[in-house]
Amino acid sequence: MSYTDFLPMTREEMDKYHWHYVDFLVVTGDAYVDHPSFGTAIIARLLSKLGFKVGIIAQPDWHDTGDFTRLGKPRYACLVTAGNLDSMVSNYTGNRNHRKKDLYSPGGVPGKRPDRAAIVYSNRIREAWPGIPLVIGGIEASLRRLAHYDYWDNKVRRSILLDSRADILVYGMGEKQVEEIALRLANGEAIGQLTDIPGTAYVVGEKPPAGAICLPGFDEVSAAKSKYAEAFRLAYGEQDPFRGRTLVQPHGLQYVVQNAPAQPLTTEEMDAVYEMPFMRSYHPAYAKYDGIPALKEVKFSITAQRGCFGGCAFCALNFHQGCIIQPRSHDSILREARLLTELPDFKGIIHDVGGPTANFRKPACRAQLKRGTCADKHCLAPDKCKNVNVDHADLIELLRKIRSLPGVKKVFLRSGLRYDYLLYEKDPEVLREICKYHVSGQLKVAPEHVSSGVLKVMRKPGHDIYRRFTDKFYEANRLLGKKQYLVPYFIASHPGSTLKDAIELAEYIRDMGYNPEQVQDFTPTPGSLSTCIYYTGIDPLTGQKVYVPRSSKERQMQRALIQYRNPKNRGLVKEALRKAGREDLIGKGPKCLVR
Structure with a gap:
């Protein structure tokens, strides 16, 4: 064969x-x-x-x-x-x-x-x-x-x-x-x-x-x-x-x-895996069904690395892919990029180059490849560890090489940029170059929430970090003469989120003039820290009790607050505001969420 x-x-x-x-x-x-x-x-x-x-x-x-x-x-x-x-x-x-x-x-x-x-x-x-x-x-x-x-x-x-x-x-x-x-x-x-x-x-x-x-x-x-x-x-x-x-x-x-976890793949092993001779399509038996939708999202994307040291509580990566970054070599990625340009339906656009997090190309620190990840702390939350090596030089060099290939018109980053890691980058030209060449009008980022209490449970950085990043993003685009926007993702009903926290998020959305069309409801899936908290009401790593919005009604109200501008949510938003004692947000004033 x-x-x-x-x-x-x-x-x-x-x-x-x-x-x-x-x-x-x-x-x-x-x-x-x-x-x-x-x-x-x-x-x-x-x-x-x-x-x-x-x-x-x-x-x-x-x-x-x-x-x-x-x-x-x-x-x-x-x-x-x-x-x-x-x-x-x-x-x-x-x-x-x-x-x-x-x-x-x-x-x-x-x-x-x-x-x-x-x-x-x-x-x-x-x-x-x-x-x-x-x-x-x-x-x-x-x-x-x-x-x-x-x-x-x-x-x-x-x-x-x-x-x-x-x-x-x-x-x-x-x-x-x-x-x-x-x-x-x-x-x-x-x-x-x-x-x-x-x-x-x-x-x-x-x-x-x-x-x-x-x-x-x-x-x-x-x-x-x-x-x-x-x-x-x-x-x-x-x-x-x-x-x-x-x-x-x-x-x-x-x-x-x-048994103990398997060792991460080396760069050479990663190259060998992703350079196996894939057909890069669905089996011909599915032609009558107009193909497989999931393929359309990834057909012209490149997996550049595995692993993520972000440590988000709602992500099960720690239990599955692991926290240690396993990068492919530039040469291997470039060979795959050239292969994509030769496909008959390639339009000149590589939709993504990344992994779980696009701008993690190296382990968080040198010690990870000798002794593994730290047992008692996270790399980026609630604050950045002093040993984390913030370095985008390899990513920028790789992207420059890809976009210089014949037949490549655009190279985008869509698998998610860790905005706090990008904020910590000392070279301002990194963000400008990403905005200039690798953002397609909108950059998706995931602050997830604004409440300090919820972000702490999520193992996400404080909201001030996101505010600082937004300022830098829009300033970079102003200097470039480009009109590009951030599309933030938020999670509704995550453990730790009370109605008060959900209202705080709704007020932030109001103040920034954002109307989120898609909201992710927290879904407890096996393997994540957040799922354990959801089930037990206990943060297993600290032993502290955590409030959990479990009822279907409260979950609906927290989601409705994020999308308070939708007329269909008016009744739920009113009910939530009254329950939380925030009738001041009901009325015709400029700060009100609902009439």
Whole structure:
């Protein structure tokens, strides 16, 4: 089989390649898109690069085993992922309503994947082939590897390993783990012997490994929120690849064992991953559906690095991708940029060059590559650590190289700039150059809130930092003679936010003349610090109690306050203002929010 082909999804495609079997079967809740922004494509291409025959089962009918068996029983193992998102996030909004679109499905049509897809798919595979080696991975499995609060069930669920009946769970970015699993299985080792691989978890029914950190068990964390907070705190402190230790969590008579995290990829390893020969498109089977919407957002974007040391409480990156920056080389990124210019539908615009945070191109400090991240503090919040090395020189040099390539008209930064890190940059020309060449009229930034109390819970910098950045941004654009605007993102109903805090945010929005069309409701997803706070009412890292807006009515009111200009929200805004004792904001005055 040529690397310039899609991997087979049908028997007919297998026959085309003269395959009688596959070595590994990859089952995914997403449509099959062979692009490096899709985890399924990366893992499948990696296995293929190692010389294995790989088949893809994308969005199978989960009501029976038929779709799962159409390529035959794989020689070594089945690998299962819910897709690029947790299936509950794909299927439901923050208010637990069914989503009207699934961007990872053909034509955006919803309903192509089941709830808790990794569990459902794994159990169908167990029905089809009892005893076959079964590996689960992807963000759904990764963030549910230990006992976790589930917002949609509103209860603590046990580790996904037990409900899926998988042999091994790969957590985090799984290239190293999957490669070792595949090579050892092909070398004749039994799946039960693969218990020493960093970045994996498994279940034992007897004495767990000696020396491991024992977390409060499933029964304990289900019964007492204080125990849940304790378990989260212990696990949170062991996610660093340099200092992280093995964790054990009892689940009845069984133990879930999480090995220490995998080491971050080197620059050379990152280059190798993203330069695998992807088709950079969706499988031809989806042509009649007008493709896959999620691909349109990333087709002409470049992943330049992984990791983020921002430390936002509502982000689960600490539990999945990690905090240590893993950059690709300039040469590798430039090769990919040239490749994009050769695609027939390229219009001269590279939509994004970045990662979780576009302007993090290096580890926060030199010590991170020797001893890992700090166990007792964050790099940027509530204040910048004195050891953080603020340096945009590498990013600016890279962007200059890309925009000088023949065929490249524009290069934008859309994956999010950490505005506080950019504010701390001493060279004023950095912001000016970004504004001049890499902003498309609007720059999206994420202050998230204005209340000092809420920002503290979020692990975000104080609002004064955002105000200082806005001044610098507009001054830079004034000097450039450009009219460009900041588009701030805010989160409604985050833990710590009272109605008083929501009103403070609404007043700020009023004063700056901003009318936010999109507001993100806080959704408690597994793995984040904010989710633990939402469930327990306790900040597990400080032990302090935190107010949590849980009721549907209060969540609606906090969201309505942010969008108080929408006539549909008038009743909710009035109710919120009266409840908070702020009737002074009801009326016809210039400072009033609603009449």
